[in-house]
Amino acid sequence: MRAATRKFHGAVGLEFIRRAVHSAELLQLVVGDRIRKFVEECKAEFTEAGEFGGQAHRVCERFGLAAAAGEFATEWDLTGLPPGEFQRALKRCFGEWLSARGTAGNAEPAAIVNTLRAFISRHEEARFTAVDAKSVAPPFPSHQRTVSNRAGWIKSFDKGREYLIDVDVFKKEIFAGYDVGLVCRVLSAAGCLQSAVEGSQIRYALQRHVGTEKRRRVYVVTDKIWDDDLQEPDAVDAGPLTPGAGDEVR
Numbered sequence: 001m002r003a004a005t006r007k008f009h010g011a012v013g014l015e016f017i018r019r020a021v022h023s024a025e026l027l028q029l030v031v032g033d034r035i036r037k038f039v040e041e042c043k044a045e046f047t048e049a050g051e052f053g054g055q056a057h058r059v060c061e062r063f064g065l066a067a068a069a070g071e072f073a074t075e076w077d078l079t080g081l082p083p084g085e086f087q088r089a090l091k092r093c094f095g096e097w098l099s100a101r102g103t104a105g106n107a108e109p110a111a112i113v114n115t116l117r118a119f120i121s122r123h124e125e126a127r128f129t130a131v132d133a134k135s136v137a138p139p140f141p142s143h144q145r146t147v148s149n150r151a152g153w154i155k156s157f158d159k160g161r162e163y164l165i166d167v168d169v170f171k172k173e174i175f176a177g178y179d180v181g182l183v184c185r186v187l188s189a190a191g192c193l194q195s196a197v198e199g200s201q202i203r204y205a206l207q208r209h210v211g212t213e214k215r216r217r218v219y220v221v222t223d224k225i226w227d228d229d230l231q232e233p234d235a236v237d238a239g240p241l242t243p244g245a246g247d248e249v250r
Contacts, residue, residue, distance in 0.1 A: 012078050016069075019076045031068050038064030038087070046095055055108050056098065063094040109186045112178070116187070117225060119151075119174045120163060127151040128163070131211055152218060153210045162194075163225075164218040167205050187221070194220040 020027060039060045043050045052060060070086025073079050079086075120128075129147050131154065151173075152165040165174070175183050184204040187193035195204050205217040 012073075016073050016076070016078055019078075020072070023072075027072075031065070034068040034071070035061055035064035038067055038091070042091060042094055045091065046098055056101070059097065060094055063090045063097075066090055108182065109190070112175070112183050112186045113190060113192065113225070115178075116174060116192070116221065120221075120225070123151055124154070128154045129211070130154045130156065155208075160223045162223065163221040164208055164210055165221060167217055167219065170205075170219045184219075190224075192222055192225045194222065 039052075039057065042060050042063075043052060067087045067090035070079070070081075070090070071083065074081050074083055074086065127147060127149055128151060150166065151169045152163055155162040155164055171180050184193060184195070188195050188204065193204060194206060195202050196206055197203070204219060206220050207215040208218050208220065209215050210218065
C-alpha cells in the first residue's frame, strides 16, 4: 500500500471522485438499495432476532456505504480486487464492532440516563438551590442559600421533587457532545423529562419560576430518574439523531 501510494500519489482517489460525479444519477438510484441489502444481510448474520437498535442500525448503514463505495471502485477497475471483497471485509469490520460493543440494541439511551443520574448525584448538594413548591411562585422568599456555579434548582413537593436544570448546563456540561434533541426524546420517553406543546412545537426547555420575579427556561427532570422500575433504557425508541420538525430543544 505504501509503495502504491508513493507511485500513484492518490490518483485512484481522484479518479473515483471523477467516476462518481459522472455516474451521479446511477448512484442515486442504486446506493440506497445496496446499503439496505448490506444492513439486512448483517442483521441475518449477526443477530438472532434479525433486528438492530437505532444506534447499531445507523452504524451498519455507514459500513454499508463504505462497502458500496468499495464495490463501485472495483467495478470501475480501480482496486484490482475481486468483486465482493469490500462487502465481505466491511461485514467483518461491522461484526467486530458489534462484538466489542456487546449488544445490537440501543446503548445511547442507557448512557443518557446514567449520565444524568451521575451528574445529579455528584452535584445535588453543592450546585443546586433547594426550594419548596411555594418558593418558586410569587411572593418569593427574601433569602436563599448562595450557590456557586449553580447548575439548577430542586423543587420539593410533599410527594417528590423536580430538578430544574439550567439550559446551558444541560446542553454544554451534562450532555456536551450529545445530540440534545436525542437526549430530550430519550428522557421524555422514559418519563424523566417534562415537555409541553407551544404552538406547533414540542418544547423541552420550559418556563418556570425559580425564586425570582422573571421566569426562565429550564429542563424539568422528574424524580422518576431514580426509579428502579424505570422503563428499560435500551427499549426506548431514540428515533433519528436530529430533532423532528415538531421538536424544539432550545
